[in-house]
Amino acid sequence: MTTLFKNIKELIQVREKSISFLSGKEMNVLPTIKNAFLVVKDGLIADFGEMKDCPNTTFSEVIDATGKMILPSWCDSHTHIVYAGNREGEFVDRINGLSYEEIANNGGGILNSAKKLQATSEEELYQQSKARLEEVIQLGTGAIEIKSGYGLTKEAELKMLRVIKRLKENYTIPIRATFLGAHAVPASYKGNKEGYLQMLIDEVLPIISNENLADFIDIFCETGYFSVADTELILKAGNKHGLIPKIHVNQFTAIGGVQAGVKYNALSVDHLEEMRDEDIDALQNTATMPVALPSCSYFLSIPYTPARKMIDAGLPLALATDYNPGSTPSGNMNFVVSTACIKMKMTPEEAINAATINGAYAMGLENEVGSITRGKKANIILTKPINSYGFIPYSFGTNQIEKVFLKGIEI
Ligand code: NIG
Ligand code: FE
Numbered sequence: 508m509t510t511l512f513k514n515i516k517e518l519i520q521v522r523e524k525s526i527s528f529l530s531g532k533e534m535n536v537l538p539t540i541k542n543a544f545l546v547v548k549d550g551l552i553a554d555f556g557e558m559k560d561c562p563n564t565t566f567s568e569v570i571d572a573t574g575k576m577i578l579p580s581w582c583d584s585h586t587h588i589v590y591a592g593n594r595e596g597e598f599v600d601r602i603n604g605l606s607y608e609e610i611a612n613n614g615g616g617i618l619n620s621a622k623k624l625q626a627t628s629e630e631e632l633y634q635q636s637k638a639r640l641e642e643v644i645q646l647g648t649g650a651i652e653i654k655s656g657y658g659l660t661k662e663a664e665l666k667m668l669r670v671i672k673r674l675k676e677n678y679t680i681p682i683r684a685t686f687l688g689a690h691a692v693p694a695s696y697k698g699n700k701e702g703y704l705q706m707l708i709d710e711v712l713p714i715i716s717n718e719n720l721a722d723f724i725d726i727f728c729e730t731g732y733f734s735v736a737d738t739e740l741i742l743k744a745g746n747k748h749g750l751i752p753k754i755h756v757n758q759f760t761a762i763g764g765v766q767a768g769v770k771y772n773a774l775s776v777d778h779l780e781e782m783r784d785e786d787i788d789a790l791q792n793t794a795t796m797p798v799a800l801p802s803c804s805y806f807l808s809i810p811y812t813p814a815r816k817m818i819d820a821g822l823p824l825a826l827a828t829d830y831n832p833g834s835t836p837s838g839n840m841n842f843v844v845s846t847a848c849i850k851m852k853m854t855p856e857e858a859i860n861a862a863t864i865n866g867a868y869a870m871g872l873e874n875e876v877g878s879i880t881r882g883k884k885a886n887i888i889l890t891k892p893i894n895s896y897g898f899i900p901y902s903f904g905t906n907q908i909e910k911v912f913l914k915g916i917e918i
Pocket of ligand 2: 829831
């Protein structure tokens with residue numbers, strides 16, 4: 508099966524050689540080919556170039572992209588799309604003046620979602636989650652990470668991870684699974700955080716490892732949730748089972764979680780709304796990708812990750828949604844890219860790099876997706892007719908996507 512996309516107004520994020528990620532000034536360079544062609548063969552990118560060099564052999568399918576652009580699908584490296592029910596009641600509570608912290612202390616927050624999820628069957632959880640996966644695929648996401656963390660019991664955490672595994676098996680989109688048992692201390696372990704962590708380590712991790720249920724390990728390293736010492740304990744335990752760290756840090760307070768992440772070779776450290784100079788320094792010249800989640804800042808009205816300061820200091824940055832029922836009930840990467848430009852003062856080039864190749868790296872998928880490179884999966888977005896790629900973030904709230912393709916197949 509071969510597909511030719513011809514007359515592409517601009518082919519975006521073209522990388523002749525596979526790269527792992529972009530940092531600092533490199534992030535402001537987005538290579539493109541104007542008036543381009545793209546050939547997809549058996550689901551992979553086989554060739555691309557200027558229209559004058561377009562091969563005139565026969566193809567199974569030819570798509571004329573006159574006036575339209577093609578870019579690699581968004582790589583959303585941080586989501587919690589497996590959850591049960593919603594929390595729109597808390598949304599109204601926050602409008603009426605309660606903080607995220609006050610809501611959590613009143614029995615809302617993560618524990619509220621855990622109660623709902625524990626009472627939901629695996630089949631029903633799968634159905635609710637698959638609807639969200641299909642929704643974000645239509646919004647241009649072509650690789651995704653999904654976390655557990657709304658179970659908070661052995662059974663419910665495994666239920667979440669099995670749902671993710673089933674999604675992996677049933678969908679073409681690359682999915683990475685993360686074990687986030689240490690998301691909050693459940694009510695049944697109130698006052699016994701150590702006991703809860705030990706249960707995760709002794710009872711849940713071995714099953715995850717045996718059944719191959721996760722790629723990564725995560726923890727909510729935050730005042731009132733888990734400490735840096737808890738983080739080190741969990742990352743070490745995950746490491747024994749081959750799980751790579753990707754952690755929640757510096758969302759509300761900076762307590763040294765970034766340093767712990769770097770120490771344990773985290774693939775990414777995510778949130779980073781509160782960044783001290785020493786946190787930026789700790790990330791210099793490491794393989795740990797900082798990940799910003801601007802939709803979370805938007806929804807909770809908390810500070811945005813200081814992207815400008817970080818990129819100007821030479822760091823890389825990835826962008827992801829954080830799609831979850833509490834802090835970010837939205838999985839729209841187009842909105843993330845817009846908001847990064849509007850509120851974090853990232854250029855369209857920086858934001859698109861952050862949401863494609865750097866996001867791919869934050870999932871360990873940089874050799875499969877994230878750029879228009881020969882041999883990578885043809886997970887691509889075909890835009891509506893637009894004048895420039897800057898129009899995508901500029902026209903915030905409007906969907907500029909005409910079609911999405913996973914492994915070259917229109918979805
Ligand atoms: O990434 N910060 C921790 N976890 C989620 C939100 C949890 C919730 O409120 O349900 C996040 O923002
Ligand atoms: Fe999150």
